[in-house]
Amino acid sequence: xxxxxxxxxxxxxxxxxxxxxxxxxxxxxxxxxxxxxxxxxxxxxxxxxxxxxxxxxxxxxxxxxxxxxxxxxxxxxxxxxxxxxxxxxxxxxxxxxxxxxxxxxxxxxxxxxxxxxxxxxxxxxxxxxxxxxxxxxxxxxxxxxxxxxxxxxxxxxxxxxxxxxxxxxxxxxxxxxxxxxxxxxxxxxxxxxxxxxxxxxxxxxxxxxxxxxxxxxxxxxxxxxxxxxxxxxxxxxxxxxxxxxxxxxxxxxxxxxxxxxxxxxxxxxxxxxxxxxxxxxxxxxxxxxxxxxxxxxxxxxxxxxxxxxxxxxxxxxxxxxxxxxxxxxxxxxxxxxxxxxxxxxxxxxxxxxxxxxxxxxxxxxxx
Numbered sequence: 001x002x003x004x005x006x007x008x009x010x011x012x013x014x015x016x017x018x019x020x021x022x023x024x025x026x027x028x029x030x031x032x033x034x035x036x037x038x039x040x041x042x043x044x045x046x047x048x049x050x051x052x053x054x055x056x057x058x059x060x061x062x063x064x065x066x067x068x069x070x071x072x073x074x075x076x077x078x079x080x081x082x083x084x085x086x087x088x089x090x091x092x093x094x095x096x097x098x099x100x101x102x103x104x105x106x107x108x109x110x111x112x113x114x115x116x117x118x119x120x121x122x123x124x125x126x127x128x129x130x131x132x133x134x135x136x137x138x139x140x141x142x143x144x145x146x147x148x149x150x151x152x153x154x155x156x157x158x159x160x161x162x163x164x165x166x167x168x169x170x171x172x173x174x175x176x177x178x179x180x181x182x183x184x185x186x187x188x189x190x191x192x193x194x195x196x197x198x199x200x201x202x203x204x205x206x207x208x209x210x211x212x213x214x215x216x217x218x219x220x221x222x223x224x225x226x227x228x229x230x231x232x233x234x235x236x237x238x239x240x241x242x243x244x245x246x247x248x249x250x251x252x253x254x255x256x257x258x259x260x261x262x263x264x265x266x267x268x269x270x271x272x273x274x275x276x277x278x279x280x281x282x283x284x285x286x287x288x289x290x291x292x293x294x295x296x297x298x299x300x301x302x303x304x305x306x307x308x309x310x311x312x313x314x315x316x317x318x319x320x321x322x323x324x325x326x327x328x329x330x331x332x333x334x335x336x337x338x339x340x341x342x343x344x345x346x347x348x349x350x351x352x353x354x355x356x357x358x359x360x361x362x363x364x365x366x367x
Contacts (some may be wrong), residue, residue, distance in 0.1 A: 002026055002044040003051045004108045007064070008054040011127045018055075022048035043078045047071040050088055059132045059340060061113050075101050124235055131179045136236075141186060141232060151197030152188045155296060156181050162292035162347050163285075168258040169343040170336040172284045179243040181289055183234060187225025187242065191217060208364040211258035215251040215274045222246060222276055245293055248278040248324040280329045287330040288340055291317065295344055305352060312346050 002025045009018035026044040054067040076098060083094045120130060130301070137143070145153040161182040168174035192198040194205045194217045206214040225242040255274040262268045281287040294317050296311075302309050318341065321327060 001028070003047045003068070003105070004112065006048040007051045007055055007067065007112055008116070008119065010052045011058070011116065011129075012123065012125050015052050015055070016081045018052045019049070022052065027112060039078075039082050042082075043075050046078050047075050050074045056128070058129060059126075061116075061129055064112050064116075065106075065109045068105040072102055074103040075105075110160060115226065119163070124236060126176065126235055128175055130235075131175050134184065134235075135179045141228075141234075142182060144189060149185075149188050149192035149195070149198050151200065152185050153277055154190065155197050157185075158351065159184070159296050161294045161351060162296060162344055163289045165341045165347040166288045166343045167285055170284070170339050172288065176237070177285050177289055177292075180238050180285070181292070183229065183238050184224075184241050184245045184289060184293070185221065186228050187221035188219065189228065190224040193217070195221075200257065206254075209252040211261065211272050214334045215254040215258075218251050218254070219274075219276050240283075241286055241289060244279055244281040245289050246276040246278075247280040247321075248275050249292060249321070249324065249326060250274050251276075276298075280326050282329045282331070284330070284336070287327060289328065290321070291340065292344060294321075294349065298315065299348060299352075307345065307349055310348055311341075314341055314345060 002022050005025060006018045006022045023045060025073075026041050029044075030040045048071075050071045052068055058067060060065060079094065079097050079101065082095075083091070088241070092146050116127065116129070119125070137146075142153070145156070160178040163177035163181055164174040167177040188198070194214075196204075206217075207342060209217065222242060224237055229239045229242055247320055250271070251274045255269070255271070258269055259266065259276070278296050281290050291314070295314050298313055298317065299310060300306070302313065318337070327337075
């Protein structure tokens, strides 16, 4: 039972809680069951620690069996040590202990694989196993994006890499950021041709609309994304990212265009028509995704792409969002924000590194 509790707590909560619970249960059970305490204590603590230390590496449900295989090998060494101490090694009781422990580990692994999805759903917790399943490119929604909105899909991949690196640098959930960003713009599937990354040099559909109508089409991708996500059963954590990745920001390009039309008279414009409905990002991960999303999109318009220009760009974006109150509800500290900024710049530059220009090759030049 102790390794079973350890892997569930480590997967659903964190390793510290799992370790505390494992030690506590290993001490309490021998007292409650009136059994020999020292062997029970050592075997359960050792196997639980092996399970806890191995849990972060689990990415597929079948890997749960590998983890419990490691735990069984660890228990084998402990059982062997106690039997050597008691000079009963390789006796019938030793063999029976090994077989019963193996059966127990297999049954525990089966129980964990069966219960984990139920507990995740019940407590709205996403483990790395579930996140990896949503990252599968054969997922129906991701396949639709590659076909119907290829530019948006590529944008989401880059934002995922940026946000994962930034989140990992401050101890936030990098894998969650990477996977959630794959779905953050799914609402663009409703009207992919209205977003520049999908136009591929074709007709700009916004030429047919007023500035207000264009802003509404852009803003609507959030509500349409939420509706689509609920329809196909995406986790609420992903839906929160869809809602929050733009916060309550202004669709500035079309707002300025409308302002110019009215010769700068703000009294004739309802700013709400040009703002996303929000809410503002509340978690560290949502804040990081907002920054990565804005940086990736804005960096494509840079005339000069180098460390200085990218750093100036992200500092401008951070100042604008701070002044607009987009970080008011965020859990991100100023220190973490500084680390995130540096990591985003470094990662974006690495992803967009220049390549040498190869000279033209003509057949027969080899000599």
